[in-house]
Amino acid sequence: MMLPLIIEIVKHHAEGEITNFIKVWSLVFASLSYCFFLSKVVPGGVSRFLAIIPVLILNLILPLSLHTMHLGGSSAFFLVWLANFKLIMLAFGKGPLSDPSISLPKFAAFACLPIKSHQITDPGKDPAKRGLKSFWNYLAKALLICLFVKMYDYTDLVHPKLTWVLYSLHIYCGLEIILATFGGLAKALIGIELEPQFDEPYLSASLQEFWGRRWNIMVSKILRPTVYEPVLKCASRITGRRWAPLPAMVGSFMVSGLMHELIFYYLGRRLPTGELTAFFMLHGVCLAAEVAAKKLIGGRWRPPRLITGPLTIGFVMATAFWLFFPEFLRCDAVHKALAEYAAVEAFVKDVTYAFASKSAHNNTPSVPLQ
Template identity: 75%
Template sequence: MHLGGVSAFFLAWLANFKLLMFAFGKGPLSDPLISLPKFAVFACLPIKQDNLIPDSPKTAKQGLKSFWNYVLKGLLICLFLKAYDYTDMIHPKFTWVIYSFHIYFGLEIILAIVGGLAKSVIGIELEPQFDEPYLSASLQEFWGRRWNIMVTRILRPAVYEPVLYLSTPITGRKWAPLIAVMGSFVVSGLMHELIFFYLGRNRPSGEITLFFVIHGACLAVEVGVKKVIRGRWGVTGIITGPLTIGFVMVTAFWLFFPEFLRCDAISKALDEYAALGAFVKDVSEALLPKSFNNVSMV
């Protein structure tokens, strides 16, 4: 589940999109200064082009958060795993809320591990992938600047800009960005369907695509309203923040999580956690006696 989901995301989505842009002489892989090993790594990992230049001052920005940030989220995942033992005593909707935070924290920790490996092997920092999305005050902020930032940065040159270029002569510069936004969300929905297929090997139901189409349409309306209002009237983030997160959660409960549960992701993930725990226990039991014997001999 973990290896399949992560590899499908990095290879089937990000790497293919970067290679597609490279075929047209576009995107980060088209830089002629990249060596073959870095080309391969850069194709599969979310590395900004500025980070390819070791002496660039922009590389000083750390892609990973503090160590204790990940420790805290790891402990919360442990609490979630324990809470799953009592799901029969918890309201199903609250269980789904736990799932949503579990997915978010798990993705952040996995990407942090990948980022640490990339830094140790090739000395390149990865860009941050999440920026506390639960603090979003609008859909534009949630999808554009806080949730899964690497997807936004790959969809913009691969989908948004081409659709914008093609639709501008038809709809004009004012409304073409809205069509480009919808195109980006449709492609994102289709790619999520592919990833869920790799996770569960189930025939796509279309609900994931519908989820992203709805969010793309709502985000397009949000952007259109902002264009019309142009700052003449605004609502404080104290109101728009809970409304935004509430809308994301409600639509996720309706369309996203049923598909997530249909591929039996949680039980598979729990089995993998149990297997990992058993492996660590076996290794520690095999090593600790040797350590104690060495100490006693000294």
């Protein structure tokens, strides 16, 4: 009953949302241009950080102008998390933005998009593993999303937990397509080599593999220099180098949880409950325990992937059902996403009908007046 109403609201506000989206990203480019030229004249350190603080605050405010899941949610992720973390690194002369040879367009792309130049970071990487995945990979995932959307019409006939499984697959496929779309645009416009943001996480055989090498790779690489390495350095003085990675992992997951709370606030405009932070803290502690166990065993025994794979994915799904999806549903993300799909479909139909009507009108022979 609620979905048709949401569709009408989305259709009514679509034009204003697109206008706001253009305004937001025009301001983003202007603020990033300021940071680009600022980094040329102000040395890295406290002075540069103080000069960048207004941009960090602006990036927190701008997503509040957007209300859709796809435009607003992706903009919040790009600005509040990616851009702000990279700008903090820039303030202290670190990260990809501190490269003195980088151009302004590449500076803007690296700042707020989930991309990373292999020419700068991974010159020796296997070329077969560079760039986006195949077109057919993304097409298959787009078709899966279409299938999920149709299956949602019958969710009242199945167990709610099965519906949540569909949600998890939908989130994964949707995120990969959104990130690949923005990455593909950056590649087409400024010619940079990209890397996939996901590496088939359902094949993970451990939490370390899932979070470190397969799920949302760019976030892991941002958390490493901004959270993991500083905590590692401080913890090394207390625990020694051997065990310092454990609190560094937990600290990284805590920050990730807080950032997810913030992103979900932009999606639903609801105050956080702490469940997302609890989800990531739980995984941080479990990952630290896993790494500690590996250190103690020292590689003398390793269980087969046939066992650890299902256990890993099962643990991720079970904890997501417990702590993650309730928050996802609380911000009404599913209904909003479906309404946006329907609004886009209606827009395409209207445009197609308008062009067809105009073509038919132009092809109608005129009747001479008698």
